[in-house]
Amino acid sequence: MGWEWLADPGYWAPRLLFQRALAAIYLVAFLGAALQFRPLIGERGLLPVPRFVRRVPFRRAPSLFHWRYSDRLFAGVAWTGVVISGALVLGLFDTTPVWATMLAWLVPWLLYQSIVNVGQIWYSFGWESLLLEVGFLAIFLGPADTPPPVLVLWLLRWVLFRLEFGAGLIKMRGDACWRDLTCLYHHHETQPMPGPLSWYFHHLPKPLHKVEAAASHFTQLVVPFALFAPQPVATAAALLMILTQLWLVASGNFSWLNFLTIAIGVSVVDIIPVPVPELAEPPGWQHALVIGLTVLVVVLSYRPARNLVSRKQVMNTSFDRLHLVNTYGAFGSVTKVRHEIVIEATDDPVPDENTVWREYEFKGKPGDPRRRPPQFAPYHLRLDWLMWFAALSTRYAESWLPGLAEKLLAADPGTLKLLRRDPFDGRRPAYLRARLYRYRFTTPRERRETGAWWVREPRGPVLPTTKLGPHGAVVAVD
Template identity: 60%
Template sequence: MSLHDLAADNSWAARLVLQRGIAAVYVIAFLSGLAQFPALLGERGLLPVPRFVRIAGRRRSPSIFCWHYSDRFFRLLAAAGALIGVTVVAGLPQLGPPWLPAVGFLVMWAIYLSIVNVGQIFYAFGWESLLLEAGFFAAFLGSDSTAPPWPVIYCFRWLVFRLEFGAGMIKMRGDPCWRDFTCLYYHHETQPMPGPFSWYFHRLPKILHRVEVAANHFAQLIVPFGLFAPQPAASIAAAVVIVTQLWLVASGNFAWLNWLTIVLAFSAVDDGFLHLRHAPASSLGPVWWVGVVCAFTALVVVLSYWPTRNLVSRHQLMNAPFNRFHLVNAYGAFGSITRYRDEIVVEGTDADRIDASTSWLEYEFKGKPGTPIRRPRQYAPYHLRLDWLMWFAAMSSPERHPWFVAFLVRLLEGDPATLRLLARNPFPDRPPRYVRALLYRYRFTTWRERRRTGAWWSRELLGTYTLPLALYGLGGTAHARGGDR
């Protein structure tokens, strides 16, 4: 067998987009880690990696950081990963033999796997596994001197199928609002991090929300099968996926999930569909490379047993890795939709004592809703991890989120790394004496309210999320509304 037998001569553009697009997302992920990881998970982080490693052990979470962790070492590895990603985006490794881009992607995958496996709840998102799987797959696409291997191209299509069809099935098996076409009555308002246009999406007529749900079902339950159809049907199916993902980009902030899905969907786009032509590769590649591609394909086929079984299971798992290396995973999103939006508002005060007249100043987060007058902003594909965790924390008591009390302590200490995660620190000169957290119910304003007040949100105080805390008396936290949350 030669590489000619595995050649996908109509997938040169697909390979270019896959390699450079996936590498670009890795660059974003590493830069995000450099900016946020030490404050969240570093030596003095909210959930320190050294403590986690002592508890979890090496076998449970394979990671370079199981052998050694320091913030300096983390920054060195993350910077190296970002630098490798930049070279792939520029196309430099692709100019060499097929093993050169493979080494680049495998190094990025290994570094990011090490980060995810010690990242705990701050890295427990489906798009972490998606990026890891995509990066591992990209290692076997070859270089510009060899034709794209069709088994790897089809592995990417299989990845997109699991991503889209898994998301469609988890919805049909989950919240009944997906089956009665009403989920979008709520979703644009209650999603984890609305974007600058989410207010307008939420205010669309309800009939259009029902059309949105119907289009979602079509795109996720029917279109994915077209990815394996002959051309041009496969390219058309990919185009539908891309348009759907761009709609999601416009309506919210989902880190790099949508952008990476767009890149992956190009695996089904034919050069002829784009009216492109490419000269045949000058070299078919060495025999050993053919063997590597075949071994990779066999590995994917074997590991596909578990996600395939999950797709047809009544008890389908959402965003589940079936191995410690996050390869060939199960995906899905929004199997249930929240009907209302509760937000935690963190405040501090310089007062010596607390009474009814105490003046409290509010901390402002970068992405999550806070001051009602502030318009939601676009951050994706960048991932604001603290802001996302605040959305989850508002759904339950602080006892279920031990990182949250640690976060309040860092505010009392005036920790610079933690404060850099926020948009506004109301105590720039010295830390507050007390901090507290309140729970509010948020909703988007109506057209009339928006014109009258200029506010994007209206909020109503529900109660206390944590009692006032001070460094000299961290006696515990309190549940809002009598402990029912």
């Protein structure tokens, strides 16, 4: 049987660039897991994995940690993921047998699946499912010395279509400001984690903000259909999406979402001027697996596709336990006012009206008004992101914010490593409190006069003044 129609050497370079980029994103994801898991989901973390696996069965959250969990094992899983991802970035599996290359891509997918499925709220973001969905497809792309499987490349386009089109639909069905093109009046200021250029984006003229919104609608609601058109139309569509994603990279910090979207877009582009080496014919069993994969994705796509056309569209949802085919979307509503939770503590033996409260500084989220928003993406600061949600509503933080206060009062070293600055240099404070502030970007005049990036005003308490009780739990003293 001739299999030539199932492979296309013309996409050799796009396939290779996509694989390198995906491996780099895997590396960042595993590195973040290795460096942040202990205080978040470790044995003594805010939401410990052992407690989670006792109440959630394997069938609902498949993970190797259901059989055994220890912080040492989790660290081993995460650092193994780092090593294998690094090897894939370096192309160490480019010329291995097809089965070995597939196994090399299968291992990080299985390991990261195990992490995400026990990560609870800290791993509840859409880009986690996106990495797993795309990572699963990458298993079937084969090594660099064989032509890329056409069907897998089309499945990647299907991911990109759902990612962009779903995001566009959720906007048009959501906040009215998307329909009158005014959402960008607010978004750059109120997004979860602004970046170094967000202040400048916020201060663009309002007509340009409307152009931004209109361009977003066009790129997400019209352009995705061109991904399935003949070349060079599909390439033009992908390049336009890549340009839009680069704009988002410049204007904010969205973990690896934009970078992974760019990588998928690269897999569509067929104008990369790289000579194609002599390629070996893939084995028939690989083609058979690819056909089986395609049938599986088509079947699993029913519910996500139905969700796209539903008036009750949900975003960032997995319809299967392994995150194989998901639904995506973001910012169906845009907050118009930014709030931040500021955590303060003191070592005064008895706090009073003269007490000096010292502020904990987070790595990424706004705190000190004079500090310029930093660039962290594609690295994901999980605590910082959840602090943004907690400022929207404390119901997002009921399961972990009191525990965070307890860890800070105890000067827990692992928790303090998640922060940029500990005002007590590792010593235990006596009392702690959390207050809500209204933040806004300074105007250009205020920026010139004060050097500050933000103006903030107190709004009220989030956590009352607390201390550690005799058994180590936090006790309110207000």
